[in-house]
Amino acid sequence: MDYTTFLWTTAGAFLTLCIFSFLYKDNPFYKFAEHLFAGLSAGYFAMILWHNGLIPKLMYARLDDGNWYLLWLDSSKPWYLIPALLGILMWARFSKKYQWVSRFPLAMYIGIGAGMAIPLEMRARVNEQLSAMMRSIDWSHFFGTNGFNLLDTMSGLSQSIVFIGAICGLVYFFFSKAHTGVFGGMAKFGIWILMIGFGASFGFTVMARVSLFINRMQFLDQRWIKPAIAPSAPWWYELVLYFVAAVVVAYAAWELAVFLRRKKNPETNQVI
Amino acid sequence: MNIFERLMQLDRRWVFLLLAIVCVITYASSFEVPILVEPEVRSIFQFIDTLPKGSVVFVPMDYDPGSMAELHPMTYAIVEQCWRKEFKVLITALSQNGPGMADQAIREIVDSLKVPKTYNGVSYPAREIVNGVDYAFLGYKPYPAIVILGMGQNFRLPFPLDYYGTPLDSLPMMRDIQNYSDIACAINISGTNATDYWISYGQGRFGFPLAIGVTGVSTAQYYPYLGSRQIFGIMGGMLGAAEYEELADNAGNAKDAMRVQLSAHLVIIAFVIMGNVGFFATMRKRKRGLAEGGR
Numbered sequence: 001m002d003y004t005t006f007l008w009t010t011a012g013a014f015l016t017l018c019i020f021s022f023l024y025k026d027n028p029f030y031k032f033a034e035h036l037f038a039g040l041s042a043g044y045f046a047m048i049l050w051h052n053g054l055i056p057k058l059m060y061a062r063l064d065d066g067n068w069y070l071l072w073l074d075s076s077k078p079w080y081l082i083p084a085l086l087g088i089l090m091w092a093r094f095s096k097k098y099q100w101v102s103r104f105p106l107a108m109y110i111g112i113g114a115g116m117a118i119p120l121e122m123r124a125r126v127n128e129q130l131s132a133m134m135r136s137i138d139w140s141h142f143f144g145t146n147g148f149n150l151l152d153t154m155s156g157l158s159q160s161i162v163f164i165g166a167i168c169g170l171v172y173f174f175f176s177k178a179h180t181g182v183f184g185g186m187a188k189f190g191i192w193i194l195m196i197g198f199g200a201s202f203g204f205t206v207m208a209r210v211s212l213f214i215n216r217m218q219f220l221d222q223r224w225i226k227p228a229i230a231p232s233a234p235w236w237y238e239l240v241l242y243f244v245a246a247v248v249v250a251y252a253a254w255e256l257a258v259f260l261r262r263k264k265n266p267e268t269n270q271v272i
Numbered sequence: 273m274n275i276f277e278r279l280m281q282l283d284r285r286w287v288f289l290l291l292a293i294v295c296v297i298t299y300a301s302s303f304e305v306p307i308l309v310e311p312e313v314r315s316i317f318q319f320i321d322t323l324p325k326g327s328v329v330f331v332p333m334d335y336d337p338g339s340m341a342e343l344h345p346m347t348y349a350i351v352e353q354c355w356r357k358e359f360k361v362l363i364t365a366l367s368q369n370g371p372g373m374a375d376q377a378i379r380e381i382v383d384s385l386k387v388p389k390t391y392n393g394v395s396y397p398a399r400e401i402v403n404g405v406d407y408a409f410l411g412y413k414p415y416p417a418i419v420i421l422g423m424g425q426n427f428r429l430p431f432p433l434d435y436y437g438t439p440l441d442s443l444p445m446m447r448d449i450q451n452y453s454d455i456a457c458a459i460n461i462s463g464t465n466a467t468d469y470w471i472s473y474g475q476g477r478f479g480f481p482l483a484i485g486v487t488g489v490s491t492a493q494y495y496p497y498l499g500s501r502q503i504f505g506i507m508g509g510m511l512g513a514a515e516y517e518e519l520a521d522n523a524g525n526a527k528d529a530m531r532v533q534l535s536a537h538l539v540i541i542a543f544v545i546m547g548n549v550g551f552f553a554t555m556r557k558r559k560r561g562l563a564e565g566g567r
Contacts, residue, residue, distance in 0.1 A: 023288045045368045053414050116417065117472075124476035124502065132500030145311075152311060153498055162499060201492040204509060208342060208488030210295075210536040211510040214529040215341030217299050 001227040006237055013224040014244055016216050024255065133166050135159060165193040277557075279550035291539050298535040305530040307518045312498055316483045316505030317519040319457060320353060327456040328449060329354045330362045332470065333377070334416065336369035339463025339487050344377060345513035345526035346461050346485040351381050353520050356389070356396045360445050361407040362455065364423075364431075366416040366466050371435060378409055391521040403436070404443035411435030416466045420473045426450050452480045457504075461485040471497055485512060 001009070018033035086105035093102045142156035143149070152158060171183065172190035179187040228237040273281075320329065331351060335343045354361050365374040382401040389396055401407065410431040413419045422430040427449065428440050440446045448454060458480055460470045467484050471494075475482040481504055486494055488509025497503045507516055510533065513526035 023292075024285060041369060048368050048371065048412060049414055052412050116421070120472045120476050124472040128476070128500045128502055129496055132496070149311070153495065154311070158499070162496075197492065201489075204488040204491045206488075206537065206540055207509050207511060207533060210533055210540075211341045211488065211529065213292075213295060213536075214299070214510070214532045215525070217295065217532075218525055218529070221299070 001233070001237075003234070006227065006233075006240075009224050009227070010240055010244065013220055014247075016220065017244070017248055020216070021251070027251075029251065133163055137163075165190070169193050276550045276553035279546055280554055287543055291536060294535050294539050295532050298532045301531070303531055305534050307514055307527065307530060309515045309519055310512075312506045313512055313515040314505075314519060316350075316459065316507065317353075317516060319481065319483070319504060320350065320359075320459075321357070323357070323359060323456050325358045326360065328360045328362060328445075328454060330364075330452075330455045330458040332364045332366060332458065332460045332462070332466070333370060333374045334364075334366040334466035334470075335461065335463030335487075336367045337373050338369075340373060342487050342510045342513060342526075343461050343463055343485060345510070345524045346507050346516055347377055348381055348384075348524055349513065349516045349520045349522050349526075350459055350461075350485075351378075352384060352522060353391075355381070355385050355399060355401055355406060356391065358399075359456075360449075362427075362445075362449065363407060363409045364419075365409075365412050365435075366419060367462075367464050368412060368414070371412040375409065375435065378407065404434075404438065405445055408440070408443050408445050409435045410440075416464075417469045417473050420469050421477065424452050424474070424478045452478045455480060457481040457483065459483050459485065461507075463487045467494060471502055475502055483507075485516075 015033045015036065018029040019037075021027055022030040086108055089101050089105045091102075092098045092100075137159050138145075138154075138156040140156075141154070144152040145154045146152070149155065150157065168186045168190035170190070172179075172187040172194065174187075177183055225241065227233060228241040323329070329350075331347065331354075333343075333347055351361055351363075363374065363378065365371040385399045385401050388398045399406075403409070410427065411434065413430045419430045427446070431440060433439055434443065452458070452474070458470065458474065460467055460474075460482060462470070462484065463486070467486055467490070470482060470484070474480070482502070483505035484494060484497075484503055485507035486509075488511075491506070491508030491512070494503070494506055498506050507513060510526050510529055513524075514530050517524050517527045
């Protein structure tokens, strides 16, 4: 690993540890890393939009293509002036007097979005889902399409659970009739189905959060510690590693000292 | 104060500390966890594995570094499998902070192809992967829904140039590729709601075979699309990635992380049980306290 890559990786490792320090409590290291992340993301996004949206669409500087240019606008595509003007009108929101002008591009944007989305979303999220729910049950593969498998999402059993669960879930949200008798039983089953869904989401979420932590461990181990202590690495790589470790240990010791002092003498419980 | 009351007042930082200690110890150990492959992951592997040589696989990498923990292993396993089997790979990155990360991932996978390897008993020679011949990286354009619809007409509409600034018509691989009708399948790996767009505006409008790899947080919400056959496979979070690595016989970071996941889950389950025991054991006292307060 060359020294520039190592130094950037060290910065990444240090910022990782800064972010994790929030698990103990809010602190200046965390604040620094948080603000750096927010600023970098915003700046990077702005530049990505500039180079991938505005420059190629409006200001693509192909001056040798025989077209004339007005304020860098490509004359071979004069209709690009319309969205460019609409985009400029958006900025009218900053003026109290003329902010009504910004409603034109917003109306256009929402109109196009709705016109594009409604038929396709209706088809993909409503019609297809309804059709799948009402498909005839596959009795020949009731307990699994490839042998016995109760978790097979394509099995007849799964289709039955989806159908009954969807009906009962909808019944739970039907408030025009009291949830009593058979109707109440269906609503209760519906809420159980919803809870199972929420439970599955929660389980996956836990896995996702642990995955992030594991990934950071893998980063620290594979991309920072191992290259730094490798026999082929320059001597100062290891020194940098120990320096960052010393900063972490010093901060932890300082926090521990503050904690013990407060425990010993609760009256001096001031914020430091 | 009895043990249950102490349990209910346990500082959450003890939970974090114990979890961190367990994760670090398990990470440092070397035992392997058996991985049970689900049919929804197997179907993706089998679909790709049975494609003829020269097929075009579209891999939209719609995630940013915040999701790389779960999604990078999927990308690495799938793209390497495609290149080992001599497919062409078309890549986009429709998440604003993702193009640089995607470019780095492509370079790393290209490097891993430079050594011969054996997967599932089949030996693959070393390959030199060439930009424009074996793959095309189109990069990022804002508004995924519009970009997805545009690519359905022609990839050149939203992407006249690739990520590196080369016109698409100059790339040998792109000469025969106009739109989705020229791809064998799309494997959308996403950490954003771009997956919704791929299902509604991509597969829903143009009907190409679509499979998805998503973060754990959003996995459960996409299972209905599997049942309705709008997607032919789904990889959920790091477990989905580990299952794919298991199938591809290409152990990577996801499979390596499964032992840590197992131990972390056991700790969390133990804390959930302890929390519930403490809650129910102190419920009577809390009710009594409320009743006395009400008098």
